[in-house]
């Protein structure tokens with residue numbers, strides 16, 4: 015764009031009528047002041063007009079024409095220009111600058127003196143000169159001076175310069191001549207400028223409008239359509255109107271910068287890398303999460319690897335990925351319905367359009383013989399595209415094993431080549447879900463309450479709670495009430511006197527609900543109450559069993575620790591010993607239980623690898639990313655395809671190149687060991703790659719990685735029951751290993767892996783002999799490398815490793831779990847740890863640790879290894895705690911703050927006020943909150959639910975637990991008082 019055009023543009027302002035225009039809207043056809051050479055204009059007659067050229071201060075010629083024949087009559091002096099091309103003009107403007115002498119100022123002039131001159135023009139296509147004839151010319155106007163001068167004094171040159179402009183048009187020939195007729199005036203024509211007007215090139219609303227010549231007809235405008243500038247597009251047709259005086263009028267419509275570009279100072283500039291513009295009407299914006307743009311001018315950002323955009327996703331949306339699998343898949347079943355329930359995936363992939371598909375396989379005992387079974391079953395509401403986290407299945411066959419895979423999907427699942435992840439559950443229709451409760455019996459009854467108890471069902475999964483349904487026998491059809499308890503007993507209160515009630519109970523476990531027990535009918539006593547003869551006794555037992563149950567456990571453990579109960583374990587061991595037979599390693603396995611074979615006993619270790627592992631064809635493995643580093647090489651995550659089976663997620667340990675033979679042997683040793691195990695709490699070996707490079711060990715993938723870092727990342731996130739559940743899993747895995755005769759030697763939270771369902775699995779077997787890899791392992795004085803903080807004293811001192819030393823390590827793992835990954839013995843040096851253990855010091859209970867668990871830890875850390883619990887005892891003990899969660903309520907810190915003789919103290923005396931009661935349970939700080947919430951009588955407190963406790967403002971979980979457990983005792987006491995009252 016020329017400088018001139020730009021300056022014109024500056025003077026043009028959007029949306030207004032451009033009244034004050036500079037010269038930029040004029041196209042000059044002739045300007046005598048800029049002609050450097052001869053003008054070559056002609057005069058008639060010769061002695062009429064004089065052409066006088068003077069030089070200005072820049073030495074440029076000023077062409078003037080003068081005439082002053084005022085004394086002589088009948089003057090007719092003509093001056094005519096050269097041929098002036100019209101160019102695009104339809105209407106031309108002639109600007110004359112001249113001086114004209116006042117006749118009065120000239121002495122002696124007669125009436126011949128004039129003060130005007132005439133302006134003429136002649137249109138012609140012929141540019142080659144004309145033979146001058148006045149009649150050829152058409153008069154434009156008579157020109158008079160606005161100012162005339164009285165004296166032409168060349169000394170001080172007082173010139174009064176007149177400027178007159180005349181309009182001529184329409185003109186249509188290729189050019190024209192101008193002529194000036196003097197009829198007796200005294201004139202000096204100083205300059206002649208001929209021009210036409212145009213609306214100049216301009217940029218408005220990102221559109222360019224070319225130079226436009228206005229219409230001759232002054233009443234109509236020229237409509238001009240603009241062209242969008244580079245990288246812009248029409249939003250609405252851009253238009254301007256060119257007015258007759260060269261002014262642009264009325265801008266309409268506009269262009270906008272195209273996608274990938276944004277407007278900066280009237281031009282369209284490309285979006286920078288990392289930015290994009292998908293819509294012409296917006297500005298460049300930063301790429302949404304999980305997407306990027308490398309180049310300039312991006313109109314969309316590309317998704318990062320592993321992330322996708324569904325067809326209907328707008329480019330403004332973050333890229334998303336398929337969801338992780340559903341969690342906590344559970345089932346419950348009755349005779350006709352099987353209900354699957356799960357919780358949504360941890361990772362929804364960043365989308366809300368989550369759905370679930372249920373796939374059913376029916377498997378015969380031979381695992382490879384599975385067939386799809388969706389067709390056979392009826393799914394309510396349907397098997398695919400579920401939006402709720404539950405599905406009911408009917409029409410299933412009895413005595414069948416169904417495996418259900420629940421897959422989470424979202425809008426990008428179909429775009430990912432990554433195999434879908436599923437949660438799997440196997441349901442045996444023989445099993446009927448959790449076992450039903452049987453033997454519901456009445457312990458006692460009062461006019462308003464009935465106490466019931468029942469047998470705990472024998473089953474694999476611990477009972478989370480019991481639900482008791484009851485209704486008045488007479489009003490069966492109307493409604494029923496229900497209550498829940500964690501213990502296998504309940505006091506149902508608020509009943510009518512002398513009324514028959516129908517009760518049934520069901521259990522809830524991680525596997526879902528059982529069906530209800532058969533119905534039992536019991537009656538409340540009449541108002542004049544005749545309590546059962548043994549009622550008093552029952553009450554005492556009930557009080558003791560609720561209030562003091564935990565303490566009984568603690569007491570038992572205490573006796574065990576002090577050796578008083580050793581007979582129990584010894585007796586057990588003796589009977590077990592009898593059932594065992596000796597095998598290699600001095601291990602005593604159960605008959606019929608597979609025994610671990612040490613690969614080192616093979617002359618050729620490769621033989622052990624062949625025997626205990628499966629060789630995997632490398633193309634079946636897809637390595638996806640590195641997740642860590644092992645001693646032998648990287649640990650990666652990836653996928654394993656097995657013909658006829660679903661792809662599964664795996665972890666792949668690799669042996670780095672350049673290894674020597676003994677390193678390869680040590681690396682594969684872990685696989686030979688792992689391949690012998692098959693237990694849900696032991697990491698499962700999928701296979702090995704030994705026949706090609708790199709050598710690999712492929713194991714099941716554990717989504718949450720190692721337990722220690724997982725706990726540290728989720729400090730305080732889990733309930734005690736969840737933590738105990740994890741510990742139970744580890745104990746169960748260890749029981750399996752010890753039953754197999756395998757000694758781990760490096761059991762620690764860092765060597766335990768956690769999957770997405772919080773299932774913990776014992777891992778790291780290869781190093782059970784050398785421990786080279788464990789960063790915690792330190793050299794002992796006897797030369798071995800040992801993880802001091804986790805290892806039993808006899809193993810540190812004289813390398814006496816056994817399942818009992820594994821039990822010591824298990825106690826440390828318990829401590830790690832309950833402290834959410836704290837480092838055992840904190841920053842104490844290894845040497846100090848050894849010395850303090852020798853002196854009898856043991857790790858104290860972590861904060862919030864139930865007494866029962868710390869006692870178990872202490873039990874595992876007995877100096878005398880034969881006094882430590884066996885893993886089978888640990889599993890049984892933890893199962894009991896899980897079945898009786900109230901036994902986990904007393905925390906070590908609670909006990910420490912209570913006076914001695916806990917059993918008696920837990921049996922509270924009868925209080926007069928709520929304040930006294932809160933004082934007695936060391937919760938005085940909540941007195942005013944209880945009062946404010948209206949809980950100002952002991953009766954009302956006894957009816958408080960956990961929600962009520964929270965609502966009163968008790969926020970600390972430990973305090974909530976304490977108050978709720980004390981409310982249970984209070985209820986019993988009040989009941990007891992009430993019953994005593996009946997006797998009075």
Ligand code: ACK
Nearest residue numbers: 641642643649665714715716719720723
């Ligand atoms: O704590 P992490 O995430 O869990 O980092 C370590 C890393 O590899 C080096 O050992 C992780 N890892 C090992 N085995 C597995 C597995 N089977 N599944 C998932 N992660 C694993 C471990």
